[in-house]
Amino acid sequence: MTMIKLARSQRVKAWAQSSRAGTALATRYVAGSNVVEAVDCATQLLRNSQIRASLFYLGEYVDTSDLVAENVAAKIAVAKALGKADLDVHVSVDPTQIGHQIDPAMARQNAFRIAEAIASASLGHEGSHMLMLDMEDQGVTDATLTLHNDIRAAGLPVAVTLQAYLKRTTNDMKELIALGATVRLVKGAFAAGRDVAYTTRCEVKENSRNLIDLMFSKEAKAAGFKPIIATHDDELRQYASQRAKVQGWLKGADYEFEMLLGVRSELAAWQASNGERVRLYTPFGNDWWPHAMRRIGENPANGLLLARSLVSS
Ligand SMILES: Cc1cc2nc3c(=O)[nH]c(=O)nc-3n(C[C@H](O)[C@H](O)[C@H](O)COP(=O)(O)OP(=O)(O)OC[C@H]3O[C@@H](n4cnc5c(N)ncnc54)[C@H](O)[C@@H]3O)c2cc1C
Structure with missing residues (x-):
């Protein structure tokens, strides 16, 4: 508190x-206060530890147009810089930092602009290039999923985050698996009532395991689905690795683990050296x-x- x-x-x-x-x-x-420092950090992570990065310009729940414009410009600038550096053009975005609270239509337009910038910056570069939509409180879940599906339908590189604490996530996951989407699973950094959410650590963990089962199922593989497990929880990470192995998903290629920059760094380095594909959510900016x-x-x-x-x- x-x-x-x-x-x-x-x-x-x-x-x-x-x-x-x-x-x-x-x-x-x-990772630093500006695009240059952020891309430098991403370059060092890859060079020194074979760890990839998803760049995130800091600033959330923004309610002025000036800040929205600043956020969108930073996301586009970092996408271009990642492409120039021949790194994964992987950029994380909160819908509320690109205008969702002011005007959902503006947020949608901005998300398309960023996805288009990622697509053009990554042209001709090998790697995993993506606009990763973060998931905020449950008031924006539907809008975020619709945004994801529309960007995807336009043929642009996009992925979305789902939260194990929400009861609806099982259905959302099944729908995204059927689409062959890329989904980052997290426990969830928000709270909600028992009618819609699991409220104990134990329940959230149990649901995480059930969702991991779905993500690494044979049906998911056949649909071209890409699982991303974003957690610092040893048990869940081991559980996901085991499911991947048993179900025939290729380590280091078919799925990835994601963690936060600065949190359990030794674990991230160990997993990467052990052949897993690891990415760090890498924030930058002054806020x-x-x-x-x-x-x-x-x-x-x-x-x-x-x-x-x-x-x-
Ligand atoms: C890449 C990434 C993206 C995310 N995106 C979203 C999102 O879009 N929406 C959302 O709601 N949430 C998001 N989250 C946050 C997530 O929902 C959890 O709140 C957060 O990851 C903590 O849960 P955990 O699974 O890591 O497990 P925990 O049970 O919190 O932690 C597991 C272990 O890691 C250790 N640990 C955890 N945090 C720290 C720390 N800061 N320093 C040192 N040790 C620590 C704990 O002590 C414990 O031993 C994201 C998390 C990650 C890693």
């Missing part, structure tokens, strides 16, 4: 984002405070990192 309050505090955010203490925190979870606070809140041990950074400022 304290971390959520800290994440939302405009005063603390303004101080942290301009202080030395803040810089120490930011360097762990954020990093809410993202870093959420990461710290996910693991009590990280409170020490926060305290040390603040004390040494």
Whole structure:
């Protein structure tokens, strides 16, 4: 709760984002403040550890047109820069950061613009190129899935995130499997009532396993479906690896694991060296405070990192 309050505090955010203490925190979870630094980080990850990146320009739940324009320009600029660097043109986007809260039609237009930029930046480059739609609170689930399906129907490279905490996800997953889509499975960073959501860690984990079963089924493989398992949870990662093996999915090619930059980095490196395809969600930009606070809140041990950074400022 304290971390959520800290994440939302405009005063603390303004101080942290301009202080030395803040810089120490930011360097762990954020790839840099601009496109050049972000692409440099992605290049180093691939060169040093065979780890791929999905670039995310920070800024969420945006409610002014100026910020929307800034976000869209940054997503397009990073797509072009990734193409020039001959890396995967893989860009993560929250619908609310490209205008969904202001006007869903504008968000749709912006999403198409970004997907088109990704398609043209990746022309002639090998790799996995994608506009990855993040999934926000359940109020935008339908709109995000429709956006995904429309972009996909237009022949543009797109994927979408589904959340194991929502009860509807089993049906959504089945529909996306039938389409042969690319889906990133996460537990979900939001909460909702028991009528629509699983509310205990145990239930969410159980549903994650059931969804992984669907994602690595023979039907999914036959449909050309691409599973992405995004978690730092050892049990779920092992479960997915086992299902992949048993069902004949090729390690390092047919599916991938995704983690967050700065979280359990040793595990990401170990999995990549073990032949798995690993990607890191790699945020960049100046608006990093809410993202870093959420990461710290996910693991009590990280409170020490926060305290040390603040004390040494
Ligand atoms: C690539 C990626 C994309 C995501 N996209 C979305 C999205 O679009 N929508 C959405 O709702 N959610 C998204 N999430 C967040 C996700 O829903 C979970 O909230 C988050 O990943 C934590 O769950 P977990 O599965 O990693 O397991 P947890 O049970 O939280 O963690 C498993 C293990 O990892 C350790 N760990 C977890 N976090 C940290 C940390 N910060 N530092 C150190 N150790 C840690 C824990 O201590 C535990 O041992 C995304 C997550 C990832 C990895």
